[in-house]
Amino acid sequence: MKNNPVNKGVISEKLAGIGPVSRAMLHQRAAELALIAGRGSPAVLQSDYEQAKRELTGESDTDRQDAVLDALPESKRWDPVPGSAGSETPGAQSEDMDDEGRSEGEQIVLQGVEEANHDLMLQAARAAAKSDRQKP
Numbered sequence: 001m002k003n004n005p006v007n008k009g010v011i012s013e014k015l016a017g018i019g020p021v022s023r024a025m026l027h028q029r030a031a032e033l034a035l036i037a038g039r040g041s042p043a044v045l046q047s048d049y050e051q052a053k054r055e056l057t058g059e060s061d062t063d064r065q066d067a068v069l070d071a072l073p074e075s076k077r078w079d080p081v082p083g084s085a086g087s088e089t090p091g092a093q094s095e096d097m098d099d100e101g102r103s104e105g106e107q108i109v110l111q112g113v114e115e116a117n118h119d120l121m122l123q124a125a126r127a128a129a130k131s132d133r134q135k136p
Helices: 023-036 046-057 061-071 104-134
Strands: 010-013 016-020
Touching (some): 023 104
């Protein structure tokens, strides 16, 4: 069973809560991701929208990979140890911890670090685009 943090899908910007994710926020984040990738806002790809949705809602790549694996028939899934019955791994230690054992405080710090990294990449991409426009 996966634990869902209380604030999943509710984000903040510069420590101010801005509520649940809207279409406009999703589109803006996808355009930022396209700019960071060097494509600019007219060339926003579906993968940019998917990544923006994952980032803004807190969904991890492993959730998506698990969904893909669940869609495969049992016979097509990889069996790391043929004949092994396997065992269930223990869940999170408490309700405040995620599946990887991080406390709610660690999750918030990690979100802040990821958002700061995104802001730095966005500023660098905008500065590069601006300098490219100013060159003759």
